[in-house]
Amino acid sequence: MVRLKIQQLTKTYHSGIKALDNITLNIANGMFGLLGPNGAGKSSLMRTLATLQLPDTGQIFFDGNDIVLNPQQMRNKLGYLPQDFGVYPKISAFDLLNHLAVLKGLQNKNERKEQVLSLLQQTNLFEVRKRAVSTFSGGMRQRFGIAQALLGNPQLIIVDEPTAGLDPQERNRFHDLLSEIGSDRVVILSTHIVEDVNDLCPEMAVMAGGKLILQGKPADLTQKLNGRIWRKIIEKADLSHYSAHHSVISTKIIAGKLNLFVLNDQIPAEGFEAVYPGLEEVYFSSLFNPANQNREAGL
Numbered sequence: 001m002v003r004l005k006i007q008q009l010t011k012t013y014h015s016g017i018k019a020l021d022n023i024t025l026n027i028a029n030g031m032f033g034l035l036g037p038n039g040a041g042k043s044s045l046m047r048t049l050a051t052l053q054l055p056d057t058g059q060i061f062f063d064g065n066d067i068v069l070n071p072q073q074m075r076n077k078l079g080y081l082p083q084d085f086g087v088y089p090k091i092s093a094f095d096l097l098n099h100l101a102v103l104k105g106l107q108n109k110n111e112r113k114e115q116v117l118s119l120l121q122q123t124n125l126f127e128v129r130k131r132a133v134s135t136f137s138g139g140m141r142q143r144f145g146i147a148q149a150l151l152g153n154p155q156l157i158i159v160d161e162p163t164a165g166l167d168p169q170e171r172n173r174f175h176d177l178l179s180e181i182g183s184d185r186v187v188i189l190s191t192h193i194v195e196d197v198n199d200l201c202p203e204m205a206v207m208a209g210g211k212l213i214l215q216g217k218p219a220d221l222t223q224k225l226n227g228r229i230w231r232k233i234i235e236k237a238d239l240s241h242y243s244a245h246h247s248v249i250s251t252k253i254i255a256g257k258l259n260l261f262v263l264n265d266q267i268p269a270e271g272f273e274a275v276y277p278g279l280e281e282v283y284f285s286s287l288f289n290p291a292n293q294n295r296e297a298g299l
């Protein structure tokens with residue numbers, strides 16, 4: 001069942017940059033991945049959903065409520081971990097979370113304490129609850145960020161670029177945590193890291209240049225590309241030649257060799273081999289040819 005309906009949302013900043021260009025999106029319960037390169041407009045969309053900025057035009061409904069007209073209604077149901085959650089004071093994790101819980105309107109002292117301790121358990125920070133948040137590692141800070149986003153049992157959780165800068169072990173931990181909170185509410189994960197979406201999200205979309213260029217289930221999108229991705233190991237000096245003659249969606253150094261990935265319905269030339277596509281190929285091919293992918297996704 002669709003809970004979040006985003007309709008024809010646009011936003012142009014004073015600088016003239018159109019950060020949101022007619023975004024329409026329906027999102028049901030579960031983890032939804034929003035992928036896009038830097039500057040795609042993801043944070044602009046997240047901030048708008050979090051009622052921190054108004055769109056120029058368009059509507060957003062959550063459980064039927066118009067959140068542009070009634071932002072306060074949304075705020076009670078919202079948990080937000082912004083890209084730059086820069087609150088790392090020298091007070092303990094328990095005290096800070098308790099303070100944020102007060103701000104979120106959790107007035108009953110006992111209930112509040114119970115919820116704060118339970119969230120510290122859930123985010124694996126219980127043992128360090130008396131330590132100052134300022135001494136936490138990047139991964140611990142992000143887990144604390146999720147704990148504060150979960151205060152008040154929100155129905156819409158927005159997590160903006162949460163794994164940037166985390167080491168693989170912390171990223172896995174963070175993935176485990178996100179996967180536990182996802183099924184009975186809407187969780188939107190905005191990221192430029194394909195693996196995040198691959199690991200966690202049954203539904204996803206890609207944004208670029210303020211537009212929504214692709215939407216669907218990762219497995220379906222990958223399946224649609226089957227037989228159309230080709231790889232060749234080339235010399236660096238030949239890259240411009242290949243780029244001029246083929247639809248090069250990405251290049252990658254693997255074991256010190258330059259691998260070229262090309263989108264084509266047939267084998268593009270001698271020496272190419274077919275590659276079974278993953279979400280990375282879906283992502284890069286959508287960025288390579290947005291118009292084409294829009295058509296394919298039936299948008």
Ligand SMILES: Nc1ncnc2c1ncn2[C@@H]1O[C@H](COP(=O)(O)OP(=O)(O)OP(=O)(O)O)[C@@H](O)[C@H]1O
Binds near residue numbers: 014017037039041
């Ligand atoms: N407050 C602002 N004022 C003016 N321009 C802005 C503002 N916020 C974002 N932009 C511009 O809008 C475009 C979209 O930015 P946004 O931060 O939404 O993208 P993003 O996909 O989240 O990228 P990133 O991962 O780099 O944050 C960019 O060109 C950015 O420079």
